[in-house]
Amino acid sequence: MVLSKCIQKASLYSWWGYSKVLEYYWGMGRRRVDRDSEFLRNGFKLGTLNFDELTSLMDLLESAPDQKMNAQDCHPEYLNNPYLEAIQSKFDDHFCYYDISGHRDLLRKIFSNYSSTVRDCLGHPARIVNIRCWKTLSGATEEGPNAWHVDHLAYGVHKMLVYLSPPGEETGTTEIRLKDGSVKSVKGPGGTWIFFNPTDSIHRGVPPRIESNERIILELMTVPAFKENFEPVFAGLNATYPWFPWTEI
Numbered sequence: 001m002v003l004s005k006c007i008q009k010a011s012l013y014s015w016w017g018y019s020k021v022l023e024y025y026w027g028m029g030r031r032r033v034d035r036d037s038e039f040l041r042n043g044f045k046l047g048t049l050n051f052d053e054l055t056s057l058m059d060l061l062e063s064a065p066d067q068k069m070n071a072q073d074c075h076p077e078y079l080n081n082p083y084l085e086a087i088q089s090k091f092d093d094h095f096c097y098y099d100i101s102g103h104r105d106l107l108r109k110i111f112s113n114y115s116s117t118v119r120d121c122l123g124h125p126a127r128i129v130n131i132r133c134w135k136t137l138s139g140a141t142e143e144g145p146n147a148w149h150v151d152h153l154a155y156g157v158h159k160m161l162v163y164l165s166p167p168g169e170e171t172g173t174t175e176i177r178l179k180d181g182s183v184k185s186v187k188g189p190g191g192t193w194i195f196f197n198p199t200d201s202i203h204r205g206v207p208p209r210i211e212s213n214e215r216i217i218l219e220l221m222t223v224p225a226f227k228e229n230f231e232p233v234f235a236g237l238n239a240t241y242p243w244f245p246w247t248e249i
C-alpha cells in the first residue's frame, strides 16, 4: 500500500517534470509554434472528421466484436481507474465496448491527420497512449462518467472524444462546465470531435434521451511527448496512461 502510494507520487511528479521541460523546450526554443487560439480561449477545440474518415470508422464498427467493461483490463505499466470496479455492473446494462484493436492501419491513417492539430493546441507534440470505443445506451444512470466529474489524470494528459453518432441532447453528448459557470454541450453531425483536458475541465457524459438512440464515442488519450507518435495503442478498457513518461508499449 505504502509502495503503491510512493509509485503514484513518483508517477505524478515524473509527468509534471517531463511536461514542464517539454513546454520550456517548445515554448522558449526555436521550435515555438503558434498555438490554436480557440483552444487557448476556451480550453477545448472542436472539429469534425471528414466524410471518408467517418464512413470508414462506422464500417469498422460493423465487424468489431463487442466487449463488456472489465475493471481488470489494464496494461500492467498503466494506471487504471480504481473507482470503476465498484460500478462495473452498471456498465454492463448501458455501455458496450468495441474491440477495434485489429484496425491499427486505418486508425493510424485517420488520426495521424490530427497530430498537428493536437500539437497546435498544446504547443508541443503528443503521442497516443490508449484508444477505446464504446456506445452508451439510453437509460444510463448519472453515475461514473455520466456524473459531473474531473478525471484525475497526470499533468498534460488530454483526450480527444470523437462522436461517431451525431452528438446532441437527444442523441447523447458530453457537457463541459466552463470557467464562467455556463455549460457547453457538444452538438454537431456524426464525426464531431472535441479535444480537451479532462482533469482541468468539469464534465459529464449525457446518454441519449430517445430509447433507440446510441451515443458512440471513440476516445484517444494523449500525453506530452518530445517525439510525435500517433501510432494506435490499446492498453485496456480500464487503462488511462502509462505510469511514467518513458513507458511505451
Ligand SMILES: [Fe+2]
Pocket: 145, 149, 150, 151, 198, 203
Ligand atoms: Fe471523464
